[in-house]
Amino acid sequence: MAETTPAFYLVNMFNPVYITSARAICAQDTFSNNNLPEETKAFEQNILNYHEPDYKKYFTIMQLRRMTRIIKIGLVTAIEALKDAKLEQPQAIITGTAKGSMTDTEKFLHDIVDFNEGTLNPTAFIQSTYNALNGLIALHHNANGYNSTYVHRGFSLENALMDAIMLFEENRIENALIGCFEEMTAEHYELKKKMGYWKNESMKNIDLLNSPTTGTIAGEGTFFFTLNKSAENAIAKLNGLRMLYNVDEALIKTTFKSFLAEHNLTLDEVDTVFLSYNGNSQTRHFEDAISQQLSPSTNQLAFKHLCGEFDTAAGFALWAGAKILQHQTIHPSLILKKGTSSSLKNVVIYNQYNGKEHAFYLLEKI
Template sequence: MIKPVYIRSARAICAQDTFTGNCLPKELTDAVNNALSYNHPDYSRYFSIMQLRRMGRLTKTGMVAAIECLRDAGISHPDAIITGTGKGSMSDTEKFMGNIREFHEGTLNPTPFIQSTYNSLNGLIGLHHGTSCYNTTYVHRGFSLEHSLLDAMLLFSEGRAKNALAGSFEEMTPEHFIIKKKLGYWKEAPVSCMDLLRSGTSGSISGEGTFFFLLQDSESNAMARLDGIRILFEPTLQELTVEAGRFLKEHGLAWADIDILLSGENGDIRFGDYYKTISAEIPERAHHLAFKHVCGEFDTAAGFALWQAAHILERQEVPDVLQLRKGTAGNIRHLLIYNNYYGKQHAFYLLGV
């Protein structure tokens, strides 16, 4: 079994103003036409005007989140940089493909192509911090973030690194939104964030987000402990419950030990049974929280859950806006994240203090 790792710092940029105070704001931004878009920080604090002109939308969010995550941890040269993304920079990809059509495959601007590759952000982070460490990007749709974290945990277990910058990044463009809407990903009628989870219809609201975590092999100054991750592909409801129980047992826990379940309900009635099955297992004293009505649905939305979980464990405070069922658990010791991406990729995260 892979050894636990510790989260030293965590940063998030998404539709909510999570960047300014590194916490969930009291007033939430609502979805517009069933889409939650980035609340961008002031990039001029980090880059010159000439640099910003050459940086794509996702590159800017990723760079700033990574810079602040490393700064919070007091580390300038991580031992590894590992990210996961389901789609990478969609805006740069679309721009490059548009240029191919417009200029008939003639003289093209190379910048959109360079920034459209999945690993471009990792390379820029390495260049910015002057490090040539282990550097990898995973592109596995709903399992992208999970593989980046598992890779970091394996590096620690093998003694090849003492810390790692791990994270995920995703964006939504108007054209990609339309494509996914035709495939049934989003709700037909407009819905507000606070009404999403009780909508009772198929589809969800789209989101986008960038999340970075400084992981380390020691508990010194750690926010929380990441005990393990379990991923499952297209399990039945019975298999899901059995594997979740086995996952807890491997870490010396039972369902009764869980203080918080943070689950990825997204308002899509087609996949509600998965979440009902897991929530039925937790004790009555446990808090049941949700997060996708705050950040929206996307391939690596679990990054928001992990960011929020780390802060909950560090501060021992549960945001009211996330509450599905308020429990009585006071001292929060064990937190379980359960998320699935449209019923195919399922993941459990076990965190503790």
């Protein structure tokens, strides 16, 4: 029996916000041309590590020596997103990260033991704080104003966006820099392996989506977006966002329908849907629940075979969705099932992380 949506259920309607730039650094070379490369990279191991940019363009050797990996990646991504939007000082900086700088958390854990709790270098401790990147972006751009960091697994980027959306509605800001970042380390991979997060067999990433086994492959990614209250120079529009915590697939199904209905969309009108398939046989029923009700006109896309799985991987879909609407073309590596629709107007993203945090996004062409 299908679960009905209770009368009190959340209706998170808001005025659309405009995405004026989108930047990505992940396992694919998404940074050089700010798009997926013609040939995406194939991986045979179960960790899809960053394709790192050339940092020397941005920082001096001295600066680089002090900065940890995710801080460098985060700063570069944010700098380019702001540059694309010709925005020097964003009025709000809000990020989402589930793990922050794992490298520094681990380093400090080791230092404590290795140096017997003696005189320790504080750098790792400082950089391990989850809002360290946020503070550095603010410093780098001399951007004082609203600043916050959400650290809730598959709801990190979503809460960062909702926070910004409310700031727009409160007439507090005209623009904002929003981002998410995550890294994977050898130790953290091991830790999650013990929880059964990963596939036991070594996996080619291109075969991931059809895998019959449990677990997934690990990834990394950093994504930054500038948002604006007005449509000027926008590349896409964010019309809707919905989070669902710890629900079953019946509620996912009904929420997907009501989410579309609230935005006056029929299933046929949705040209493109990102689905968060990650090859895990235990959670694919969630994506299946959406996929099965889609119209033949809809292009069904996947993305975690390209970037791997991490808490804030929805950032990849948001970046790729914005690019699809901006350039009016879908990169072939994303296509799971081609739809008959000839237009690219509406993009829905459905992402679930570890079967617990679920999110829907609705993007629209400008």
